[in-house]
Amino acid sequence: MKTLAQNAIDRATRSGVSYADVRIVETVREDVMVRNGQVAAMDLTEDIGFGVRVIVDGAWGFASSARVEPDEIDRVADLAVRIARASASLKKNDVQLAPEPAHQDVWVTPYIINPFTVPISEKLALLKEIDTELHKAPEIAVSEASMSFKKKRQWMATSEGSFVDQTTIRSGGGFSATAVKDGDVQVRSFPSSFGGQYMNCGYELISALKLFENAPRIREEAVALLSADVCPSGKKDLVLESSQLALQIHESVAHPTELDRVLGMEANFAGTSFATLEKLNNFQYASPIVNLVCDNTIPGGLATNGYDDDCVRSQRWHIVREGQFVGYQHNRELAHVVGAQRSVGSNRASGWSHIPIVRNSNLCLMPGEGSFDDLLAAVDDGIYMSTNRSWSIDQKRLNFQFGCETAWEIKGGKLGKMLKNPNYQGITPDFWKSCDGIAGSDHWVLWGLPNCGKGQPMQTVEMSHGCSPALFRKVNVGVGN
Amino acid sequence: MDKSKAEAIIQHVISLSDADETEALLSHGEENLTRFSDNVISQNVARNTDSLTIRVHLGKKVGRATTDKFDNDSLKRAFNMAKSVASQQDENPDLLTMLGPSEFLQSNAYYPDTVAFSPEERAETIAKLVKEAARSKGNGAGIFSTGCESVAIGNSKNLFGYFQSSSAALSLTVDIEGASGWAEDTQRDVSNIDADRVMNTAIRKAKDAQNPIQIEPGEYTVVLESAAVSDFMMFLAYESFGGLNYNEGRSFLSGRLGEKILGDNITICDDAYSDLNPGLPFDFEGAPRQSLTLIENGIAKAVVHDRITAAKANTVTTGHSLPQPNSSGPFPLNLELAAGDSNLAEMIKSTDHGILVTHFHYANVLDPVEVMLTGMTRDGTFLIENGKISKPIINMRFTDSIVKAFNQVELISKERIASEAFFAGSFVVPALKISKFNFSSVSEF
Numbered sequence: 001m002k003t004l005a006q007n008a009i010d011r012a013t014r015s016g017v018s019y020a021d022v023r024i025v026e027t028v029r030e031d032v033m034v035r036n037g038q039v040a041a042m043d044l045t046e047d048i049g050f051g052v053r054v055i056v057d058g059a060w061g062f063a064s065s066a067r068v069e070p071d072e073i074d075r076v077a078d079l080a081v082r083i084a085r086a087s088a089s090l091k092k093n094d095v096q097l098a099p100e101p102a103h104q105d106v107w108v109t110p111y112i113i114n115p116f117t118v119p120i121s122e123k124l125a126l127l128k129e130i131d132t133e134l135h136k137a138p139e140i141a142v143s144e145a146s147m148s149f150k151k152k153r154q155w156m157a158t159s160e161g162s163f164v165d166q167t168t169i170r171s172g173g174g175f176s177a178t179a180v181k182d183g184d185v186q187v188r189s190f191p192s193s194f195g196g197q198y199m200n201c202g203y204e205l206i207s208a209l210k211l212f213e214n215a216p217r218i219r220e221e222a223v224a225l226l227s228a229d230v231c232p233s234g235k236k237d238l239v240l241e242s243s244q245l246a247l248q249i250h251e252s253v254a255h256p257t258e259l260d261r262v263l264g265m266e267a268n269f270a271g272t273s274f275a276t277l278e279k280l281n282n283f284q285y286a287s288p289i290v291n292l293v294c295d296n297t298i299p300g301g302l303a304t305n306g307y308d309d310d311c312v313r314s315q316r317w318h319i320v321r322e323g324q325f326v327g328y329q330h331n332r333e334l335a336h337v338v339g340a341q342r343s344v345g346s347n348r349a350s351g352w353s354h355i356p357i358v359r360n361s362n363l364c365l366m367p368g369e370g371s372f373d374d375l376l377a378a379v380d381d382g383i384y385m386s387t388n389r390s391w392s393i394d395q396k397r398l399n400f401q402f403g404c405e406t407a408w409e410i411k412g413g414k415l416g417k418m419l420k421n422p423n424y425q426g427i428t429p430d431f432w433k434s435c436d437g438i439a440g441s442d443h444w445v446l447w448g449l450p451n452c453g454k455g456q457p458m459q460t461v462e463m464s465h466g467c468s469p470a471l472f473r474k475v476n477v478g479v480g481n
Numbered sequence: 482m483d484k485s486k487a488e489a490i491i492q493h494v495i496s497l498s499d500a501d502e503t504e505a506l507l508s509h510g511e512e513n514l515t516r517f518s519d520n521v522i523s524q525n526v527a528r529n530t531d532s533l534t535i536r537v538h539l540g541k542k543v544g545r546a547t548t549d550k551f552d553n554d555s556l557k558r559a560f561n562m563a564k565s566v567a568s569q570q571d572e573n574p575d576l577l578t579m580l581g582p583s584e585f586l587q588s589n590a591y592y593p594d595t596v597a598f599s600p601e602e603r604a605e606t607i608a609k610l611v612k613e614a615a616r617s618k619g620n621g622a623g624i625f626s627t628g629c630e631s632v633a634i635g636n637s638k639n640l641f642g643y644f645q646s647s648s649a650a651l652s653l654t655v656d657i658e659g660a661s662g663w664a665e666d667t668q669r670d671v672s673n674i675d676a677d678r679v680m681n682t683a684i685r686k687a688k689d690a691q692n693p694i695q696i697e698p699g700e701y702t703v704v705l706e707s708a709a710v711s712d713f714m715m716f717l718a719y720e721s722f723g724g725l726n727y728n729e730g731r732s733f734l735s736g737r738l739g740e741k742i743l744g745d746n747i748t749i750c751d752d753a754y755s756d757l758n759p760g761l762p763f764d765f766e767g768a769p770r771q772s773l774t775l776i777e778n779g780i781a782k783a784v785v786h787d788r789i790t791a792a793k794a795n796t797v798t799t800g801h802s803l804p805q806p807n808s809s810g811p812f813p814l815n816l817e818l819a820a821g822d823s824n825l826a827e828m829i830k831s832t833d834h835g836i837l838v839t840h841f842h843y844a845n846v847l848d849p850v851e852v853m854l855t856g857m858t859r860d861g862t863f864l865i866e867n868g869k870i871s872k873p874i875i876n877m878r879f880t881d882s883i884v885k886a887f888n889q890v891e892l893i894s895k896e897r898i899a900s901e902a903f904f905a906g907s908f909v910v911p912a913l914k915i916s917k918f919n920f921s922s923v924s925e926f
Contacts, residue, residue: 033808039570040808044562045547049530063527066549079527086515086600087522090608102699121569141729144808180730185850228892265518267622267661268654271842271859274925353528390845392878394857399878399924401855403847423855425878425922453904456624457514457528479921480853481878 001165004050004073005157011077011291012054013159017084019055019097020077021158023309024048024068025352030116033146034127037135041146042120049352052080058094059087062355098335098343100312102161105308109169110299111202115149118203118261123147126212132217134177139223145175146195147206148450152351162311170302170462171197171205172450175215175359179222180187186225186420188218188405193388198448199300219405224418231422232409237298237382238424239375239471244404245365246447246465247388252428253285253292254360254465256397257319258454259330259337261358270386270454271395274428275325280338286432287327289368292320294329294361296345302448302462303348309356319363325431331358350459357455364446364466368438375437375471379415381406383477384408384415385422399426401479424477437471442467482509482531482631484643490533490555497560499569500537502579504636506765506804508532511596514626515603520611528628536577538773539564543806577788577805580767581638588759590646591629591669598627598649606651610680623653627671631771634767638660640673647671650901653679654860655687659926662686663839663860665708667901669759686839686861693873695923696864697765700789702835702891703918704828704865708900709838710910712856713883714749714816715902719850721753722775723788724801725810732885733850734781735843741779742885748819749776751785757909758899760815763800770800775813779888783916787811817909821893828892828914836877836920837863838868838901843903853885856922857924880921889916 005022012020021195024046033041050073051064061084063076127145134143150170157163174196176189191197199205218477240248255261256273264272275283296303296314307313310332319327322360328338331347349356376384407422408415446466453460487507494505516524534547535561544567548559603625614621628651635641654663664682685724705887726732752772753760761772766787773780786794787802791812801811829837836858844856855923856876863870878891892914901907 030908035808038573038575038806039543040806042543042566042570042806043545043547044566046562047532047549047561049549052564059522059525061525063529065529083525083527083600086604087525089601089604090517090520090522092519092521116842118568120566124570178729178731183733183735183850185731185848263519264620264622264656265516265523267518267620267656268516268624268652269664330692332558353530355524355526357524390847391857392843392845392855392857394876394924395842395859396924396926398926399857399876399922401878401880402844403855421848427925434719456516457512457526457626476922479855481606481849481918 001155002163006153007070008052008073008077009157009159011074012052012081015081017054017056017081019159021156022050022052023352024050024155026153027351028151028437030149032120032123032127034124034141035130035144037131038050039124053076053355054080054084055095056081057086057088059084059091060095064353095333097332098337098340100332100343103164103307103311103313104304105164107166109167109200112167113203115171115203116151130212130215132174133212134175134219137219137223139179139181140177140219141180142178146177147173148195150301156311158311164307164311165307167306168200169202170198170200171203173206173209173211174449175195175211177219177222179226180227184226186222187386188222188406189387190214190218192447193405194396194451198302198450200304201300225406226422228418228420231383231478231481233481235474236477237379237471237473238475238477239379239382239384239410239469241386242443242445242467242469243447244385244388245467245470247366247391248402249465249467250360250449251393252397252400253319254363256316257328258358258360259328259334263337267290267322269456274396274398279325281326283325284433285320285322285429286323286439287435288323290320290323290432290435290440291366291367292363292463293318296361298362300446301464302450303362304462308345308347309349310343310347312343315345317344327375329358329361336385348461354459359461360463362464365438365446367441367468372439372469375439376410377417378437378471379410379413382410383422384410385424395418398428400428421481423479424475426475431472434473435470436473439468453458487631487633487643488641491633494535494556494560495635495637497557498637500539500564502538502637504536504579506534507633509631510628512626512628513618514624515600515607516624517607517611518622519620520615522604522607526673527907528776530864533794535563535590537567538576539567540559541574541576542570543576550598554598566779579636579638580640582640583769585762585769586754587644587762588754590669590759591882592647595627595647595649595671596629596753598671604677610653610676613680614684617657617688619653619655619657619684619687621653624650626650632761635765636767642765642767644761649674651676651679653683655683657687658691660687660690660693661860662690667899667907686911690861690873693875698877698920698922700917700919702916703853704830704832704837705833705897706839707912708840710818710913711900712841712844714818715904715906716846716854716910717883718813718816718906719847720852722784722812722813724784724786724794727784728790728793731849733852734784738781740781742781743776743779744890745779745895746775746821746890747779747887750774751813751815752817753815755815755817755909757897758815758907764802765804766802768798768800768802773799783814785811814918818911820897820911822895823892824894824896825912828912829865831864833863833867837865841903875926876924877920880917880920881919886918891916
């Protein structure tokens with residue numbers, strides 16, 4: 001692969017590029033799902049291809065192909081150069097890449113059990129056990145239990161002398177139970193919605209999740225929601241369970257601090273950002289107890305790797321420190337805009353066929369102190385919401401509204417009755433400034449999000465967000481109920 | 482990928498097989514896309530992707546594997562992977578045998594000049610757009626893309642189907658002093674892209690959007706341009722019109738076929754043979770795709786089925802299967818909302834107090850049965866007073882049921898376009914005027 005990669009660099013260099021890189025990416029996936037007692041997915045997928053990215057006359061060009069062969073590499077390199085020349089016909093400034101040392105390295109996700117060596121029959125057996133357990137209540141119309149595993153190996157070479165051979169291994173699993181009665185549809189998922197929990201690690205994740213052990217509780221909660229009261233409307237103190245809070249972090253802090261959005265590069269699709277350049281180091285994003293840190297070195301994170309797709313070494317840095325807005329996620333192309341001498345390493349592509357763009361890192365809310373019960377004790381009249389059911393936020397990432405699978409009222413510092421159809425709405429900085437409590441590190445979980453979409457053409461990449469449950473004061477809940 | 486090459490690859494897969502039944506589903510895509518922002522080209526890419534999924538039946542067991550390599554060794558490897566998966570499963574007594582051959586209607590959806598459209602030609606069009614945006618003191622951002630897709634399916638029972646389509650999209654957002662306007666054109670044939678209309682509409686909306694006022698949330702008469710309506714159709718496709726959701730009681734149509742559920746003026750079809758949005762003439766198990774009326778004058782007439790959901794509903798497939806097996810059930814890929822006899826100007830003129838929406842951002846589902854959605858307006862939201870657009874307004878969030886809204890449609894435009902929803906999918910939609918549509922909160926811009 002190194003020779004093929006070098007051939008692409010050589011071919012592009014002979015065409016007069018000022019920079020070139022090539023990524024050859026091989027991906028293997030295994031997706032297994034049991035639904036209502038039947039195998040609904042049992043897919044093995046293998047995929048390999050390459051993408052060539054060049055700068056010619058100060059502008060980018062990119063081309064890709066599934067045929068990793070010498071003649072195709074020449075054709076694609078030439079096409080990338082031609083496309084870059086077309087880009088150069090409409091530019092203001094030349095692309096400036098922040099300096100980065102040349103890296104020669106091999107990097108592999110640490111894991112204990114290679115998930116691809118575990119027999120499919122063993123995986124199906126566990127999923128069928130869970131499925132059977134979920135169906136022990138007649139109200140359960142749909143049960144789904146799934147696992148997903150991915151191994152991605154990337155060989156990346158640059159015209160600056162880097163060559164990195166990097167392998168990431170990702171595992172995931174979870175289940176859901178949907179109860180239906182008289183036109184009411186209620187769902188409970190474990191350990192999170194939309195497929196469960198995902199981490200960069202091996203099959204050891206599956207046993208750690210204790211999936212089967214939680215199936216009876218989830219089944220009963222789904223059934224109980226059918227007869228639960230509807231979440232009331234109004235301003236309430238709100239405690240968020242950590243998987244829901246992870247998505248809140250994703251939508252209202254991670255995306256608005258992607259520098260390409262701030263600069264308008266996503267204006268036509270994913271949107272821009274309220275976190276504009278003049279606010280950096282000059283804006284209270286959250287209450288002083290809030291510290292939000294990007295960490296692409298943290299074990300298990302879906303954005304954890306040795307290098308990003310600019311071949312920049314993975315790093316850790318603050319976005320919000322003690323409530324103040326202090327950092328962006330950026331890449332080699334945009335680092336200079338905020339006066340950075342080096343990229344923070346947030347440039348990633350969805351496989352070989354896409355150009356890398358600025359993507360969310362593993363942005364985490366640092367834990368506070370105390371227990372979950374301590375958080376509840378600080379609430380006289382409030383709502384505790386758990387597990388995301390829907391999300392929506394405007395294109396500057398200000399007005400958001402999230403729906404959750406379930407909630408419980410909080411009365412006098414204790415959890416009370418279950419509530420269905422909970423949702424809450426807010427304005428990003430107001431919401432984060434209302435944060436009045438964060439549980440301690442015993443409750444901190446790193447949640448994997450495997451389905452973040454951005455860019456045109458749409459690219460789906462993965463990242464994680466870690467947090468403990470947290471308390472927010474006087475939030476607008478029960479919209480439309 | 483042309484038909485003969487696709488057929489040769491599929492036949493090669495079948496010739497390798499010693500399984501009881503074998504199916505090959507092949508797709509090839511080419512996507513060439515120039516992206517621009519701040520009036521310059523910011524990204525410029527060419528993608529070329531392949532996928533071949535082999536499904537095998539060993540008695541009552543099924544296995545599936547996918548590769549993007551079509552050489553003999555790769556195909557053998559993928560076939561053996563699928564066979565290995567099947568052999569590790571329990572028997573499924575309900576497994577359906579693969580389908581035999583059918584005749585498939587062919588729509589004209591492929592235009593070679595669209596596929597050959599060059600990066601230089603895209604750059605030339607974009608240069609014209611952003612020059613005009615700059616002349617209006619605006620920043621233009623958007624995409625110009627062209628490409629094609631081929632899909633072929635074949636199996637060991639002599640079924641073979643092939644469909645090739647091209648596509649082109651020009652989308653433009655113009656920002657002037659922090660207020661934006663947007664317009665888009667999607668076509669099968671790039672020569673039909675109306676760049677001047679896109680440019681003039683986006684710039685006009687951005688100019689008209691200056692200095693927006695804030696209005697109170699609440700119920701308003703709303704005039705939705707076609708692009709906004711397409712988001713509603715996407716969620717109806719996902720939540721309501723599939724046979725699996727119907728069978729499981731998760732659709733507002735469940736158990737209510739024959740009942741009047743929506744307004745008299747609402748007729749919804751799924752039509753893969755429409756001139757405006759032609760699509761695949763077969764589904765992903767090789768059944769011919771039927772044109773189907775789902776809602777007729779407000780009366781629930783049908784949902785789409787694959788063979789599995791059809792059997793459970795005591796009916797026959799409508800040709801809307803996704804690749805089998807799957808967890809999503811059948812899916813309508815070509816939804817159309819029937820035209821009325823009105824137009825956007827008449828809708829505005831007949832409104833005393835209401836809101837005009839250009840399109841929505843990031844809508845999502847709160848309640849799947851009532852199709853209760855929430856989402857934000859963007860890129861041109863205006864107050865209508867006394868039959869005229871009076872002022873731009875700060876973007877608002879709606880939270881409302883589409884089932885309820887489609888009982889309150891006052892006017893439907895005669896003109897319809899194929900419009901893409903925010904997340905995915907293309908739908909043939911008119912503009913709508915709807916009464917008592919609920920806006921639940923406001924943003925800050």
